[in-house]
Amino acid sequence: DTGVSQDPRHKITKRGQNVTFRCDPISEHNRLYWYRQTLGQGPEFLTYFQNEAQLEKSRLLSDRFSAERPKGSFSTLEIQRTEQGDSAMYLCASSWSQTGNTIYFGEGSWLTVV
């Protein structure tokens, strides 16, 4: 499988717990993006990396959220002290940095905070 891979696909957690999602981009893609999607909405940008550098963060990314891409390959998105409002699908995408190159999405990680 050469697509964007996300794990876990589904996570149910109690409010206040920490969760971590992992994304493996398409190999050789140097850009990696995180988006969040809630019911009835389009995906909303959270952050993106070029190689290991985090180039932009959305205001949606509160202090409880942290993303890393330590070796420029896979990335993790951690949410600390989860709240019910964090329930959403977290999407990862990747691309090659040349202008106009397509951004490909993974299947997403569903988070339900109870």
Place this chain on the structure above:
Amino acid sequence: GESVGLHLPTLSVQEGDNSIINCAYSNSASDYFIWYKQESGKGPQFIIDIRSNMDKRQGQRVTVLLNKTVKHLSLQIAATQPGDSAVYFCAERGNTDKLIFGTGTRLQVFP
């Protein structure tokens, strides 16, 4: 999986007819646009893209039209099939390299 887009604008078409899905974008500086298809419980799937120096691009059964004057994008699907039923999003890339997504349109295909 859970449904995406419970309260989205909906386009209902008969199998075999052509579908046209419209999208208005916001940033006149956007230079790249993509259409994605999203089925229930899945991530967005790339359909077709277009750069701002073009006004039309064709793929297999799909055509994207770009009107920069009125900041309008459309996706035409020829001979719509039941498998085309999904939510369709347009996305624009502006000054930075992130995509900004539109609201989405649900396409329902009936026999």
